[in-house]
Amino acid sequence: MRGDPKVIEYLNSALRHELAAVNQYWLHYRILDNWGYKDFAKVWREESIEEMRHADTIVARILFLDGAPNMQSLEKLRIGKSVKEIIDCDLAAEMSARALYLDAAKYCDSVNDRVTRMLFEHLTSDEEKHIDFLEAQLTLIDQLGEPLYAQKHVGELHE
Structure with a gap:
């Protein structure tokens, strides 16, 4: 089925975001x-895998x-040098993707491409869940301080 060229541009922009997210979350x-x-x-590993699924759906x-x-x-990778910076970098990437997906969904609606619109709406919903999680982590860092917050996430010690 031949698609609207601008819809395909939006999809390729989304693909750039998702592929960058795969790499950023994995690193x-x-x-x-x-x-x-x-x-x-x-x-973070699970987030990377979820972003890979998004990229696959877009392709x-x-x-x-x-x-x-x-x-x-x-898209350019944003790599943090501390736990807080990692969260800040990932939040910035998620916010950027969300803005793109909202614009893309509106455009798809205007050209009656309901399936792609629904795809962008689903992606927006997922990004908003990621944003909510990352913002909650930043709030915890502000409340607890980064050392105490980070200590909670060490997990069990293994060799």
């Missing part, structure tokens, strides 16, 4: 794991609309 997972924050790292939709998925370019 943050590895950093957190390396620092010893084992429980925290598990959450499938682009192909269905006879578009060409652009897997060559990514």
Whole structure:
């Protein structure tokens, strides 16, 4: 099925965001794991995998609309150097993706592409859940201080 060119542009923009998120969350997972924050790292690993699923869904939709998925370019990665910076970086990426998905959903509605609109609405919902989680973590850091907050996420010690 031939898709609206601007819808395909929006989908490729979304793909850039999701592919960057896969890499950013994965690198943050590895950093957190390396620092010893084992429980925290598990959450970031799962986020990376969820973002990969989003990217896969977007690629499938682009192909269905006879578009060409652009897997060559990514949004810039934001990499933190502390637990708080990691959360700040991921929150910024999620906010950027959410703004794109809201615009994309409106455009898809205007050209009567309900399926792609619903895809963007679903992605928006997922991003809002991520945003809520990350904002809650920042609130906890503010209330507890970063050292105490981070200590909670070390997990069990293993060799």
